[in-house]
Structures are given as structure tokens and as C-alpha cells.
Amino acid sequence: MRLPFLLLTPACVLVGVGTAYWQMGTLNGLHVLLVVVGALSAHISVNVFNEYFDYKSGLDSKTIRTPFSGGSGALQANPNLARAALWLAWVSFFITAIVGLYFATILGWKLLPIGILGLFLLITYTTWWVYNPWLCLIAPGLGFGILMIMGTHFALTGEYSLVAFVASLPATFLVSGLLLLNQFPDVEADKSIGRKHLPIVIGFEKSAWALGSFYLLAYLTVILSVLAKILPVYCLLALVTVPLSWKAFHGAKNFKVDASQLIPAMGMNVAVTLLIPVLLAVGLFIG
Template sequence: MTKPKSANIVHAMRPSFLILTPVCILLAVATAQFQGLHYSLAYALLCLVGALTAHIAVNTLNEYQDFHSGLDLMTERTDFSGGSGLLVQHPHLSAQVFKASLIALAITAIVGIYFITIHGWKILPIGLLGLLVVITYTKWINKQAWLCLIAPGLGFGTFMVTGTYLCITGAINTSIWLISLIPFFLINNLLLVNQIPDIDADTQVGRNHLAIKHGIGASIKAYGIFTIFAQLTLIYLVLTNILPLASIVAIIPMLLGYFVLYGMIRLNRDIASAPKYLAANVICSIASPTLLALSLFFA
């Protein structure tokens, strides 16, 4: 029996991937609470809505554009890469998926405009840059190797964490920029590994991310550097009392990065043949900022 249209469109949103968004919002809220700042829980929930719709927008727009470029027809999907496969099975839903992306983008923009009326124009640069990443990620950013490398971390780690912090407190400071570096490095790694199984298909449609332009060896080096930098950032922030000693617990899931790095070196472009490495990468990038946020709440 064919699923209802709504269920299919929800599938294109890739709900299991959306968990990353509340984790980033939680980290911003936890930082504000740890620092003793007055913040609005209602604003935090509104940020969550705007951030989730931004995430949905980039997922559905990616789904739509990858189908029309022919990429989805060439990709071997895994649980972690290759898109949802929705439009390959139900091409008649293409317009509906595109419409969903536009609606999600509109909601995100409305949330942003609301916060501009509350806090003024200082929120605008972060908001515009975030929207720019959403709109250009599939069509343009994926063709720029080094920008593609850091765009995921900028979108989720930098813009989402610092933007939420600004929206809920009305202020921004150096500490939140430094704290946002931790998800920045980890989320870059999340996408970096997931690109490897799709190299052949991505090349055929003109993508030019790091693994295509400079080889998988460069991706392995970048992954290792980001893994180390995430841990060094955490240690530095604890040693300088920007984060409490309890926050060092977040380094435990970060250690999974070395397991993933081993898998990348051992399997190279065949890493998708061992899903445990892809799963470990997801756990590392989600559990680390989650534990960091919890350590701030209970410090």
C-alpha cells in the first residue's frame, strides 16, 4: 500500500537526522544558565522552531536538487548517506518536497524577523549567513572543497549555537564563540565521513568536496585534525575556567573519533561496508555536545 503524501514528505525531511538541532540549541541554553545570565525559555523554544525548520529546509532542498541533478539515481544509499531515496521511488512528490522546503525557509525567516524586532539588527548577520548556507549548500557550497568542509560546522556549531545564545539573552560574548568551536569541529567531521561513500556519484554531478578534489587522504587528515582540535578546545576552556571541570566528561564520546579515524584509514573509500564506523561518527558528534550541555546544567 502506498504511503500518504504527508508521510512521504516527512521522510524527505530525514527526521532521524534532526536530533542534531535540539542538541545545538540545548548547548546555547546550558551555557547561558551556567553563566548566570537571565534568558527566556520561550525564546529558546522559538529558536528551536526556527532552527528545526532551517534544518528541514536544507534536507528537503537537498533531496529535491539531488533528485533533479540525477545524483539520487546513481547513489548507493546507506543509513547515514545518499539521501532518503524518496523521490527515486515517488518522483511525483518532487513539487511537494520543494514546497515543503520553501515553507520551512519561510518559517525560519519569520522567526528571524521576530528576533530582529526584539533585539535589533545585531542578529541579522548570523541569521543571513545561516540562511545563505541553507540555500546554497547543495548547488554551490558542495562545489567548493574547503567551504564545503567547514559549512556544516558553521551552520550548526557557529551560527545555531551563537545565534540562539544571542536570541535568548540579548547579548553575545567571546566565551560562546569559543564553546561553539566544539560542535563546529565535530559536525564538520560528521559530514566529512558521510561524503566518502558517495564520491563516484558526487563526481558525476559536478560536486567537488574535499575527498574529490584532494583525495580521501586529505579527508582523513582533516578528520584527525578536527578530532584533536575539538578535544584541545574543550581542555583549554576547562583549564581557563570558561567551562567547569565537570565538562571534561564530554571528551569521552570524542574519543570515538579515533575509532572512526582507524576505520577511514583501514577501509578508505569502502568505509560504508562497516556501518559501525559511520554510527560511531554520529554518536561522537551528537553525544559530545549533549554531555557538554548537561555538564553545564548540573555544574
């Protein structure tokens, strides 16, 4: 399941909860709990599918494992658990689907497009999206940003809103950037099985600039949406993370070959990706 990675889910869900509270002034506690369960099961599903297919392809036996990338190593150590892992992936997939169907039943069919695209992304990310550099780049942000946050907002309010869409954009940019940097140490291993993500296609330096662009887009979204009075001024709290993102960008830009030298930048990248959604949510609740 890669449990430490699951912190990303409540951070992103919290943004959708924040936009719902900003709009409605009240929350249904049971529905918040169900959203968290559905989102966590989705994250578990994509993690375990990824772990299973990377084990079957032999990729995880070739990667340089870091605290942030390269798989968990669980199936390399226990090959007999592969079938159980596949079952876990499908069970968590169907938990997400059931939660989504519950909300679609009580709130209407408008939730279905986001839900169906999200489920499709869960089961095809490792087998399809990662073989196209641009799809691989946008898929993580799409799943954890736009789909998860707007889905949360709809589940709690029964409607979509510009506020939820705008608030989802920083997470969209940041989570794509998170996976982008985590691909740096895996370039040779990924290339050996035919994957084509951005660091393989355009190299490390240009990919580092792409990461920097994602940071810039995230911050500009916050600033411009506050100036446009779409988000409350308290959302500017997210800007306190600028020094961390600057250091992460420079660490990525200076990367050559040694994965161990990249770990501090990867850690700061994770911190930025978790903190900005949480700070946006705090700003929404204060507002």
C-alpha cells in the same frame, strides 16, 4: 525531512541554551521553544533543498545509499512529490526567517548578520558550497556550530559572548567532520555531477586525517577553555567520547572502496557528534 538526522539540531541548540543559562542563571521557556522551532525548520529546509536538488541533478539515483548518506530515496520512489518537496523546503525556510525576525525585532539588529548568513547557507549549500572543497568542508560546521549556537545564545540573552563562541567550536569541528566522512561512499557519484569536496580532491586517507584533526581540535577546545576558565570544569565530561572518535578515525583511515565496511565508523562518528554537544551542555548546566 530525513527525520533521524534532525537529532543534531536539539543537540547543538542545547549548547547555546547551556551557555545562556551559565551566563544568566535563568531561561525564558517560550523563547527556548521558539529557538528550537526555528532551528529545526532550518535543518528541515536544508535537508529538503538538498533532497530536491540531488533528485533534479540525478545524483541520488547514482549514490550508494547508507543509513547516514546517499539521500532518503523518497523522490526516486515518488517523483510526483518533487514539487511538494520544494514547497516544504521554502515553507520551512520562511518559518526560520520569521522566528529570526521576531528575535531581531525584540533584541536588535545585531542578530541579523548571523541570521542572514544562515538563511543564505540554507538555500545555497547544495547549489554552490558543495562545488568548492573548502567551502563544502566548513559550511556544515559553520551552520550547526557557530551560527546555530551563537544565534541561540543571542536569542536567549540579547548579546554575544566569548563563552558561546568557544562552546560553539567543538560542534563546528564535529559537524564538518560528520559530513566529511559521509562523503566517502559518494565520491564517484558526486564526481559525476561536478562536485568537488575534500575526499574527491585529496583522497580518502588524507580526508581521514582531516577528520582526525577535527576530533583533536574539538577536544583541545574543551580542555583549553576549561583550563582558561571560560567553560566550567564539568564540560570535561565530553572527553568520555574519546574511544568512539578513535575508532571512527581508524575506520575512516582503513576505508578503501566497500561502503558497507565504513558504516560502523559512520555510526560512531554520528554518536560522537551528538554526544559531545550534549555533554558540553550538561557540563554548563551543572556548572
